[in-house]
Amino acid sequence: MSQQEFWNSKFSRDGYLYGLKPNSFIASKVKLFKRAGKILCLGEGEGRNAIFLAKRGFDVTAIDASDIGLSKLEQRAKEEGLNIKTMCLDLNEWEAEEKYDAIVASYLHMYEEDRAKLFENIDESLASGGVFVGEFFSVNQLNFSSGGPKDEKLLYKVEDFKNHYAFSDADIKEQITILDEGKGHQGEASVIRVLLSDN
Template sequence: MSQQEFWNNKFARDGYLYGLKPNTFLASKIKLLKRDSNLLCLGEGEGRNAIFFAKRGFKVTAIDASDIGLEKLENRAKEENLEIQTCCMDLNDWQDDKKYDVIVASYLHMYKDERAQLFEQIEESLAQDGYFIGEFFSKKQLNYTSGGPKDEDLLYSVDDFKKHFLYCEKDIKEVVTILDEGKGHQGEACVIRVIIQKL
């Protein structure tokens, strides 16, 4: 099953699988960022993070494999009178010459052997002093029932990030938190939180 088929099956249901609120960790780091910056949301799904940042003056682009998820995002953006650029593609196919001041992601489902290429593209796409901020399910999430993949190859370790982004300042932590994100993420979870700044 392709990424598009997988996520379209999830997003085809009524409502918003992960709710309307942004990811709490991403939202909490807005103070690090300059308003009016070019911001890219990776694997953005139904648009909760994109809407949050666009409302606060960022120039937002959102990429996702699901055309159904992005259609929901676009409909919300119209209702809120927001301009958000969307791009429907598998992140394995993402190549971008544009530079972004901020790249954000919450819970990217990327297989372990696909990440090196993605992380290189993220680093390449960041402007100098730009930030990559993300929250990802830890391998320890297999011990919890709050959501996320049950395949360890889709889960992350701190080392996955430490061994990449070599020319960046990195703040990478594994924490246990409580998720309250729609029907999809509810309860105690083990996540990896990443703040990476390109030097």
């Protein structure tokens, strides 16, 4: 099953699987983003982070493999009078072509062997002084029932990030949090939060 088929099966249901509110970690870091800057949302699904950011005056682009998820995003954007650029593609096919002042991601389900290219694309796509903010399920999420993959190969370790960002000032922490994101993410969860500045 392709990424598009997998996520379309989830997003084809009524309502918004992960709710309408943005990811709380991403929302808490908005003050770090350049005013009216360009922001890229990776694996953005039905658009909760993109809508939140566009409402705050940012120039937002959203990438996702699911055309159904993105059509929901586009419908919400139209209703809210927002202009959000969407790109329907698997992140494994994403090529870094533009620079962004910030890149955000919540819960990208990427296999271990695909992450090096993803991290490199993020690095190449950040403008000077740009910020990357991401929240990911850790391997310890297997001990919780609040959402996320049950395949350990799709979950992350702190070392996955520290190995790549060994020489940067990246802030990388694993912690327990309480998720309240629609029907899809509810309850106690083990996450890894990443904050990277490109200085």
